[in-house]
Amino acid sequence: MEKSIIKIENLVKRYKELTAVDHFHLDLKEGEILGLLGPNGSGKTTIINCLLALLQFDEGTIDIFGQPMTPDSYDIKRNIGMVSQNVAVFEELTVYENIDYFCGLYVKNKEERKQLVQKAIEFVGLQDYVKFYPKKLSGGLLRRLNIACGIAHKPKLIILDEPTVAVDPQSRNSILQGILSLNKDGATIIYTSHYMEEVEQICSRIVIIDKGKNLAEGTKEELKMMIQTGETIRIEVVDLPEAQHEGIQHLEHVVSVDYQDSMLTIHCQRSNHNLVTILEYLNKNSIPYGRVLSELPTLNDVFLEMTGKQLRD
Ligand code: ADP
Ligand code: MG
Numbered sequence: 001m002e003k004s005i006i007k008i009e010n011l012v013k014r015y016k017e018l019t020a021v022d023h024f025h026l027d028l029k030e031g032e033i034l035g036l037l038g039p040n041g042s043g044k045t046t047i048i049n050c051l052l053a054l055l056q057f058d059e060g061t062i063d064i065f066g067q068p069m070t071p072d073s074y075d076i077k078r079n080i081g082m083v084s085q086n087v088a089v090f091e092e093l094t095v096y097e098n099i100d101y102f103c104g105l106y107v108k109n110k111e112e113r114k115q116l117v118q119k120a121i122e123f124v125g126l127q128d129y130v131k132f133y134p135k136k137l138s139g140g141l142l143r144r145l146n147i148a149c150g151i152a153h154k155p156k157l158i159i160l161d162e163p164t165v166a167v168d169p170q171s172r173n174s175i176l177q178g179i180l181s182l183n184k185d186g187a188t189i190i191y192t193s194h195y196m197e198e199v200e201q202i203c204s205r206i207v208i209i210d211k212g213k214n215l216a217e218g219t220k221e222e223l224k225m226m227i228q229t230g231e232t233i234r235i236e237v238v239d240l241p242e243a244q245h246e247g248i249q250h251l252e253h254v255v256s257v258d259y260q261d262s263m264l265t266i267h268c269q270r271s272n273h274n275l276v277t278i279l280e281y282l283n284k285n286s287i288p289y290g291r292v293l294s295e296l297p298t299l300n301d302v303f304l305e306m307t308g309k310q311l312r313d
Contacts, residue, residue, distance in 0.1 A: 035203030140171030236290030
């Protein structure tokens with residue numbers, strides 16, 4: 001059986017009137033990259049802070065590596081790497097000194113630490129900046145420093161709270177690739193985000209939350225099968241007579257049809273033969289067509305169908 005890394009049951013956290021986390025549960029197994037996906041304000045950071053015993057909660061239990069997590073669980077904490085949503089580094093220390101400081105909280109041996117710090121610097125690609133102070137770094141480089149500080153001590157569990165917010169595309173890609181390679185090297189990962197594309201790209205399992213509650217979980221494929229929304233089909237058609245426009249609208253499982261600039265866009269309900277049905281219809285009516293594209297529903301569609309809201313506003 002896979003080893004349990006985190007087990008959260010019935011977690012409740014209230015800020016006065018507001019229930020920020022509402023009977024949340026989570027079961028994280030060794031080797032996973034788990035995406036915690038939810039809109040801004042859905043409780044992701046609050047869950048992470050409870051998990052790390054940085055915040056007291058009202059109800060529930062949290063076990064990490066099979067043991068209850070408490071503020072003085074030092075043995076648990078040394079095996080966790082935390083990359084916080086807000087960059088948390090020392091302005092008066094250089095890049096090298098910052099990473100060395102955070103690594104030194106858990107690794108006392110100087111020789112061992114030197115190697116770990118060096119590895120972390122290479123890992124995030126900050127070799128050319130080791131003597132820089134944080135205020136001289138661009139937003140993307142600062143984020144990379146924040147990551148290096150969180151992971152240098154080679155933790156078994158790495159928690160990244162929205163590490164790519166306000167990051168340029170190049171740094172974003174390097175961060176995502178970095179997470180995959182940390183996982184390959186054996187780390188179990190929790191990754192929170194409100195960007196569905198990133199979560200789809202790297203996570204082996206996704207937990208969708210809203211208002212501090214579990215909404216749905218599974219692989220991205222499983223989540224997309226839970227909803228009625230199906231694929232969006234785009235077909236290049238140079239001329240579409242009104243009668244056929246309407247005809248397509250009336251085909252089974254077709255939700256809406258839009259025709260503009262020689263592009264026919266058809267939203268479907270989930271069903272096995274949508275594309276075939278539509279192409280057969282065009283053939284039968286002797287309507288020539290060019291490129292055909294079919295896109296699966298997105299995780300935003302999943303969220304939208306389950307809550308009536310967009311993941312991002
Ligand atoms: P997320 O990380 O998903 O954006 P948060 O966990 O930061 O969400 O916030 C969840 C909810 O709790 C939000 O409504 C937020 O306004 C509220 N909240 C967060 N921190 C505090 C706090 N210290 N005091 C009061 N309310 C808070
Ligand atoms: Mg947050």
